[in-house]
Amino acid sequence: MTTFVVSMFLPYTVDFHDLKQPEQQSNPTVRTLAEIGRQGSTTSILNTAVALRAAAAALPQTPAAAETTEFFNTSQPSAATHFPTPADPKGLVRSDAHIPSWNLSGLFFNQPESSAEAAPSDSVVSYTKAQQRAQTREERYKALQESKKSTDPRWAAAWSVVSAVQGNGGLNNAIQACVNKGSMTSVLTVGLIGFPTDALNATKKQEISEKLESEHEALTVFVSDVDLDGHYAHYCKKILWPVFHYVVPDHPKSKAFMDHSWIFYKNLNQAFADKVVKNYKRGDTIWIHDYHLLLVPGMIRKKLPDAMIGFFLHTAFPSSEVFRCLAARTELLEGMLGANLVAFQTHEYAHHFLQTCSRILAIEATEDGVQLDNHFVNVWSSPIGIDPSALAIARDEKEVLTWIKTIKDRYKGKRLIVARDKLDTIRGVRQKLLAFELFLKQNPDWKDKVVLIQVATSTQDDQELSSTVAEIVTRIDANHSTLSHQPLVFLRQDIAFSQYLALLSVADALVITSLREGMNLTCHEFIICQDGKNSDKKHGPVILSEFTGSASIFEGADLACNPWDYRSIANAIKVSLEMGEEEKEVRYNKLRSIVMHQTGDFWMSNLSTHLSKVHDEHFRRDTMSIPRLNIHNLIQRYESSWQRVFVLDYEGTLASYGAVESTILTNIERVTETLNDLIAEEKNTVYVMSGRTVNEIEMLFGRVPGLGLIAENGCFLRDPNVEEWTQFPDEEKTQSWKSAIKTMLQYYVERVEGSWVEERHCSLIFHYEKANDNASANRHAGDCANHINDACQNQRVKAVPTPDSVIIEPSDYDKSTAVQHIFGRYPEAERPDFLMIAGNDRDDEVVFKWAKELSDNWTIANVTTVTVGDRNSVATSTLTQGTTGLLKVLNTLAKHK
Numbered sequence: 001m002t003t004f005v006v007s008m009f010l011p012y013t014v015d016f017h018d019l020k021q022p023e024q025q026s027n028p029t030v031r032t033l034a035e036i037g038r039q040g041s042t043t044s045i046l047n048t049a050v051a052l053r054a055a056a057a058a059l060p061q062t063p064a065a066a067e068t069t070e071f072f073n074t075s076q077p078s079a080a081t082h083f084p085t086p087a088d089p090k091g092l093v094r095s096d097a098h099i100p101s102w103n104l105s106g107l108f109f110n111q112p113e114s115s116a117e118a119a120p121s122d123s124v125v126s127y128t129k130a131q132q133r134a135q136t137r138e139e140r141y142k143a144l145q146e147s148k149k150s151t152d153p154r155w156a157a158a159w160s161v162v163s164a165v166q167g168n169g170g171l172n173n174a175i176q177a178c179v180n181k182g183s184m185t186s187v188l189t190v191g192l193i194g195f196p197t198d199a200l201n202a203t204k205k206q207e208i209s210e211k212l213e214s215e216h217e218a219l220t221v222f223v224s225d226v227d228l229d230g231h232y233a234h235y236c237k238k239i240l241w242p243v244f245h246y247v248v249p250d251h252p253k254s255k256a257f258m259d260h261s262w263i264f265y266k267n268l269n270q271a272f273a274d275k276v277v278k279n280y281k282r283g284d285t286i287w288i289h290d291y292h293l294l295l296v297p298g299m300i301r302k303k304l305p306d307a308m309i310g311f312f313l314h315t316a317f318p319s320s321e322v323f324r325c326l327a328a329r330t331e332l333l334e335g336m337l338g339a340n341l342v343a344f345q346t347h348e349y350a351h352h353f354l355q356t357c358s359r360i361l362a363i364e365a366t367e368d369g370v371q372l373d374n375h376f377v378n379v380w381s382s383p384i385g386i387d388p389s390a391l392a393i394a395r396d397e398k399e400v401l402t403w404i405k406t407i408k409d410r411y412k413g414k415r416l417i418v419a420r421d422k423l424d425t426i427r428g429v430r431q432k433l434l435a436f437e438l439f440l441k442q443n444p445d446w447k448d449k450v451v452l453i454q455v456a457t458s459t460q461d462d463q464e465l466s467s468t469v470a471e472i473v474t475r476i477d478a479n480h481s482t483l484s485h486q487p488l489v490f491l492r493q494d495i496a497f498s499q500y501l502a503l504l505s506v507a508d509a510l511v512i513t514s515l516r517e518g519m520n521l522t523c524h525e526f527i528i529c530q531d532g533k534n535s536d537k538k539h540g541p542v543i544l545s546e547f548t549g550s551a552s553i554f555e556g557a558d559l560a561c562n563p564w565d566y567r568s569i570a571n572a573i574k575v576s577l578e579m580g581e582e583e584k585e586v587r588y589n590k591l592r593s594i595v596m597h598q599t600g601d602f603w604m605s606n607l608s609t610h611l612s613k614v615h616d617e618h619f620r621r622d623t624m625s626i627p628r629l630n631i632h633n634l635i636q637r638y639e640s641s642w643q644r645v646f647v648l649d650y651e652g653t654l655a656s657y658g659a660v661e662s663t664i665l666t667n668i669e670r671v672t673e674t675l676n677d678l679i680a681e682e683k684n685t686v687y688v689m690s691g692r693t694v695n696e697i698e699m700l701f702g703r704v705p706g707l708g709l710i711a712e713n714g715c716f717l718r719d720p721n722v723e724e725w726t727q728f729p730d731e732e733k734t735q736s737w738k739s740a741i742k743t744m745l746q747y748y749v750e751r752v753e754g755s756w757v758e759e760r761h762c763s764l765i766f767h768y769e770k771a772n773d774n775a776s777a778n779r780h781a782g783d784c785a786n787h788i789n790d791a792c793q794n795q796r797v798k799a800v801p802t803p804d805s806v807i808i809e810p811s812d813y814d815k816s817t818a819v820q821h822i823f824g825r826y827p828e829a830e831r832p833d834f835l836m837i838a839g840n841d842r843d844d845e846v847v848f849k850w851a852k853e854l855s856d857n858w859t860i861a862n863v864t865t866v867t868v869g870d871r872n873s874v875a876t877s878t879l880t881q882g883t884t885g886l887l888k889v890l891n892t893l894a895k896h897k
């Protein structure tokens with residue numbers, strides 16, 4: 001069985017041997033910016049390099065930076081080995097790639113440039129026109145692509161497969177680790193080859209995809225340059241990336257609200273889905289990764305209803321308040337919910353996702369996932385990690401060892417703080433520099449002894465940020481540098497992998513101040529590099545923004561800082577420099593054991609095990625696979641048992657839905673007769689459970705004294721032949737939360753015409769089935785549930801949206817807690833040996849689940865759970881003939897002994 005690993009970029013790309021530079025043909029190795037600069041701008045690929053350099057030039061050239069840039073680029077000939085050599089496309093890569101932009105791979109390889117035009121303007125006024133233009137332009141490009149036979153000799157030349165520079169290094173390393181360890185055997189990666197491909201003719205594309213498939217187990221997705229540009233440079237980078245990291249465009253004309261690049265996002269996602277569907281075989285597993293491909297699970301699900309699909313989001317997932325700004329919020333959520341399992345780096349992101357689904361789609365979310373009309377989608381969290389074994393090998397490379405010595409000599413007697421970040425607003429480089437400036441001001445004693453080396457891997461994306469950063473860098477340099485010491489080294493371009501590993505090995509501390517980040521594997525790599533294997537033992541502290549996923553798994557062993565509070569970062573820098581060896585040791589050991597345990601292959605295996613478990617459960621829940629109740633078998637088990645308990649849901653199970661008064665007049669007599677017949681047999685104990693109030697349920701079953709009753713979904717219990725009711729939730733607390741929530745509900749009642757609030761003793765229900773405007777009522781219901789869930793978590797109350805109401809009830813009590821209470825009272829030797837549970841609704845699922853555990857653990861010999869109707873369920877059997885069918889079964893049993 002194959003596992004498809006679907007992510008935006010393949011771990012491979014293609015380098016065309018440059019015809020104009022014959023000396024490179026025999027050695028198509030990766031080139032650094034410095035090398036490109038030395039060669040002069042003779043080839044087309046240099047246009048982008050020149051653009052990048054021009055943008056970089058906006059930053060001032062401090063003496064320290066200029067000198068150190070030169071130092072990192074020229075001191076060692078092998079420093080050019082930025083990434084693994086083309087001969088080894090499966091080697092370990094840096095976890096956080098931080099490549100400036102997708103169309104800048106020309107910095108490293110000879111590849112075509114994009115034929116896409118610049119992105120249309122942001123204006124809402126021009127939105128419709130822009131969208132029309134975008135559509136026609138796209139059609140034009142598609143037609144052009146079909147007919148195009150590229151004659152450019154550069155793209156008809158020889159080419160080789162090399163390791164890609166962009167993409168998710170953490171993911172690629174994790175998959176490679178699984179393959180190396182044998183925990184994944186047949187893996188097919190699916191993605192783009194990392195450069196615009198309009199300039200390639202069909203034959204070349206075919207050649208490339210055949211080679212990648214046959215030699216590298218990789219399926220190539222080709223999309224037009226215009227789709228790629230609109231999808232990645234625009235929708236992903238300008239909309240999703242900021243919003244997922246809590247940066248919401250703050251004016252009404254923002255692209256987040258009305259966007260023309262949405263169509264390109266959809267096109268690219270569809271191309272990925274089509275590729276997978278075309279190659280899928282029954283029994284394969286599909287893993288889709290990250291925010292670039294949110295729609296792919298849903299698109300695949302439409303074609304492959306039974307496929308096992310997992311989705312993992314590598315970035316943060318924002319709170320519903322932020323996510324709801326996205327114009328395409330519903331489509332994005334529905335796309336993700338095409339998976340069987342939607343997974344996140346941390347519990348917090350998973351929780352945000354559940355709340356967002358509940359709020360925007362007005363559906364029920366539980367701790368485990370969301371209940372859709374006809375199926376359940378599990379939601380989970382599991383943090384990614386690195387591959388320490390592969391890192392150990394990479395760290396032993398001669399170049400790394402040479403660089404360790406070189407850097408140590410250069411910074412002898414100084415304390416080194418290091419950092420490598422992409423220069424975008426999210427990574428908090430500006431905040432870090434301001435905090436470092438504050439630290440230098442507040443701690444003059446440290447000024448001559450400390451150096452912050454900040455590698456900033458892109459300067460092109462955001463000109464405003466670049467110039468702000470430039471100002472700070474200049475100021476620090478002007479105010480704090482001396483002839484003999486420059487405390488800040490700000491490198492405006494990336495360093496080689498070997499230099500990176502060496503820097504992490506010799507540093508005294510690492511500082512990461514991201515304003516929000518999915519994980520941040522740089523700190524995991526730092527921790528491993530600090531073990532003293534190839535250098536002095538450092539065990540340096542990790543100064544880490546509390547808004548990163550990594551901070552949530554480090555259990556306080558890092559030095560947490562709030563990136564918005566410069567004093568907190570400045571203080572953490574001081575603490576890190578003055579920390580005693582003993583404390584360093586304790587913190588380091590804890591961090592190291594977390595990183596060593598939570599590795600990339602552990603993450604992937606964990607996810608895969610969970611996915612196959614939930615997929616099995618979903619499959620079993622599917623009514624098609626829930627067997628019909630076998631009456632013959634049931635009778636046999638009934639007859640062979642000596643103590644039986646029946647727990648039967650009322651509405652929708654024993655009788656059809658309806659007002660209490662009208663139900664009494666319809667089929668209640670038949671129900672009571674059946675129940676009386678069952679109770680007449682002394683081996684039988686029968687309970688009826690319902691969401692109805694005590695009064696209502698007494699009205700219905702007052703005339704059946706031997707019957708046990710469970711009211712208000714498990715909040716009240718009355719045993720057979722007993723007058724009093726037991727109330728489980730505390731009365732005082734109940735009245736207190738109800739009165740607070742009634743006030744909140746009033747707000748929504750006033751806004752949704754036709755809505756009303758039903759009050760039960762332990763719950764409230766906001767009804768909007770008769771609302772005049774259903775769409776607006778739905779939106780308000782989602783907001784209402786979200787509002788209550790946010791405000792009342794500590795009061796142990798939850799708001800559950802259903803298609804026409806929001807139920808607000810205690811989170812610690814449900815039908816299963818009442819049934820458990822009943823069973824808990826039986827001494828072990830007298831435990832019933834026959835249990836039958838029947839239900840039809842979401843409130844009954846918890847009882848089915850509880851009964852399943854009893855049955856799995858053989859606590860009760862004969863457990864029968866039966867769902868009435870065609871709903872997906874964890875029940876082990878189904879009765880499709882509705883309430884009449886169940887009454888018939890119960891009548892039949894009552895005739896046996």
Ligand SMILES: O=P(O)(O)OC[C@H]1O[C@H](O[C@H]2O[C@H](CO)[C@@H](O)[C@H](O)[C@H]2O)[C@H](O)[C@@H](O)[C@@H]1O
Binds near residue numbers: 008171
């Ligand atoms: O820049 P993109 O091509 O859009 O990719 C976004 C980033 O993807 C990777 O980071 C994400 O995954 C990491 C591993 O799970 C996680 O640590 C990080 O927080 C995520 O954002 C990649 O490592 C970055 O270089 C990309 O910028």
